[in-house]
Amino acid sequence: MGRWQPGARERLEQAALDLFLEQGFTETTVPQITARAGLTTRTFFRHFADKREVLFAGEELVPERVARLMAEAPPSLGPMELITEGLAPTAAEIFEGRGLDYLLRRRAAIDAEPALHERELRKFSLMSEALEQGFRDRGVDDLTAQLAAEIAVTTFRIAVTRWLNQHGDPDLPATINQTLAAMRHLTNTPST
Amino acid sequence: MGRWQPGARERLEQAALDLFLEQGFTETTVPQITARAGLTTRTFFRHFADKREVLFAGEELVPERVARLMAEAPPSLGPMELITEGLAPTAAEIFEGRGLDYLLRRRAAIDAEPALHERELRKFSLMSEALEQGFRDRGVDDLTAQLAAEIAVTTFRIAVTRWLNQHGDPDLPATINQTLAAMRHLTNTPST
DNA sequence: TCAGTCATGGCACGTCGTGTCATCACTATC
DNA sequence: GATAGTGATGACACGACGTGCCATGACTGA
Numbered sequence: 386m387g388r389w390q391p392g393a394r395e396r397l398e399q400a401a402l403d404l405f406l407e408q409g410f411t412e413t414t415v416p417q418i419t420a421r422a423g424l425t426t427r428t429f430f431r432h433f434a435d436k437r438e439v440l441f442a443g444e445e446l447v448p449e450r451v452a453r454l455m456a457e458a459p460p461s462l463g464p465m466e467l468i469t470e471g472l473a474p475t476a477a478e479i480f481e482g483r484g485l486d487y488l489l490r491r492r493a494a495i496d497a498e499p500a501l502h503e504r505e506l507r508k509f510s511l512m513s514e515a516l517e518q519g520f521r522d523r524g525v526d527d528l529t530a531q532l533a534a535e536i537a538v539t540t541f542r543i544a545v546t547r548w549l550n551q552h553g554d555p556d557l558p559a560t561i562n563q564t565l566a567a568m569r570h571l572t573n574t575p576s577t
Numbered sequence: 578m579g580r581w582q583p584g585a586r587e588r589l590e591q592a593a594l595d596l597f598l599e600q601g602f603t604e605t606t607v608p609q610i611t612a613r614a615g616l617t618t619r620t621f622f623r624h625f626a627d628k629r630e631v632l633f634a635g636e637e638l639v640p641e642r643v644a645r646l647m648a649e650a651p652p653s654l655g656p657m658e659l660i661t662e663g664l665a666p667t668a669a670e671i672f673e674g675r676g677l678d679y680l681l682r683r684r685a686a687i688d689a690e691p692a693l694h695e696r697e698l699r700k701f702s703l704m705s706e707a708l709e710q711g712f713r714d715r716g717v718d719d720l721t722a723q724l725a726a727e728i729a730v731t732t733f734r735i736a737v738t739r740w741l742n743q744h745g746d747p748d749l750p751a752t753i754n755q756t757l758a759a760m761r762h763l764t765n766t767p768s769t
Numbered sequence: 770t771c772a773g774t775c776a777t778g779g780c781a782c783g784t785c786g787t788g789t790c791a792t793c794a795c796t797a798t799c
Numbered sequence: 800g801a802t803a804g805t806g807a808t809g810a811c812a813c814g815a816c817g818t819g820c821c822a823t824g825a826c827t828g829a
Contacts, residue, residue, distance in 0.1 A: 536731075536764070564724075571724050571728070
């Protein structure tokens with residue numbers, strides 16, 4: 386790094402997001418992205434597996450991060466307790482460093498393109514699998530582990546959406562706790 | 578229909594599933610599928626939007642079906658009551674006509690290919706959106722509607738997976754009710 | 770008999786994503 | 800300070816995907 390401008394990956398992410406918002410995902414070609422970033426098409430695919438991945442790079446680290454946090458939690462905590470205690474701080478950690486403005490622009494691009502939404506769902510699915518394994522490692526039975534993992538991810542996903550829709554007004558941990566409370570209320574009161 | 582062999586769509590689905598299982602999704606080309614079905618490549622894309630869709634055709638009807646069933650349910654039922662009452666029979670209706678053997682083969686193909694799993698997640702997401710709208714139409718507030726929809730779809734998805742893993746042993750409605758019970762138990766007992 | 774409809778065939782074409790080799794700055798070692 | 804190694808990038812070819820467009824031919828209805 387010196388012969389080439391540093392931060393090629395970041396330049397590609399920036400150019401791609403800009404172009405997706407300007408003219409749409411489908412209408413944006415990889416050569417357009419690389420031209421704006423001052424690189425070639427081949428280099429794009431060295432950094433990202435495919436055109437969609439440019440908006441999700443780095444998220445493959447989240448599952449292992451989640452696994453580590455779960456392993457560090459007190460073994461005495463049951464699944465729902467762990468979610469109640471750990472989901473909010475973990476979510477805050479995941480989004481550290483990313484500005485709200487970036488997250489909103491990224492959200493807009495994903496919402497406008499089903500193919501990108503599809504990829505995002507896969508990322509959440511991988512996160513759920515990591516959580517499920519984490520619960521099993523804590524001695525939780527298979528079905529409960531799977532259910533707890535899905536509840537955690539679903540709560541996380543809904544809370545983040547609401548948080549972004551409100552432009553970050555109540556902060557993310559607060560929104561997560563509100564969402565968790567609503568989830569508890571819903572499942573505990575059949576006649577609601 | 579007479580000049581051409583009838584059931585072109587079904588032949589394509591059959592050939593595609595067979596080939597995916599024989600040699601993998603990526604290794605299977607669309608011309609291979611159409612050759613086995615006695616058709617041309619162009620015809621494949623008239624029936625299916627893309628290569629993955631050949632395993633999910635017809636599922637776009639599920640959301641409107643769900644919407645209809647929700648509208649017909651007694652308005653007095655709350656979200657969780659509706660799920661408890663309606664999920665099992667609805668699931669049974671969705672799978673009517675599809676043999677267990679077909680479902681198992683389809684499951685194997687999807688599990689072997691992340692791209693297919695991705696598409697399946699999108700189908701569930703669309704189902705969730707339909708449920709969410711259905712709940713809102715019944716007067717449920719936005720957040721509760723979203724949560725209830727996700728809980729219903731998650732339960733459905735997990736139950737179907739377990740049901741297929743057991744080769745259909747306890748029938749699907751029973752498995753769904755077991756899964757729902759486990760979900761209730763999990764969310765109602767913080768110290769589990 | 771004839772016009773309309775509709776599923777399919779056939780072809781061209783742009784884009785995606787990969788394999789492969791060349792280039793060249795930086796680094797380590799002697 | 801010469802030399803070999805490393806690693807990111809450029810350049811090119813290529814197969815597969817997916818679409819636009821027009822032609823074909825069997826069926827339908829007047």
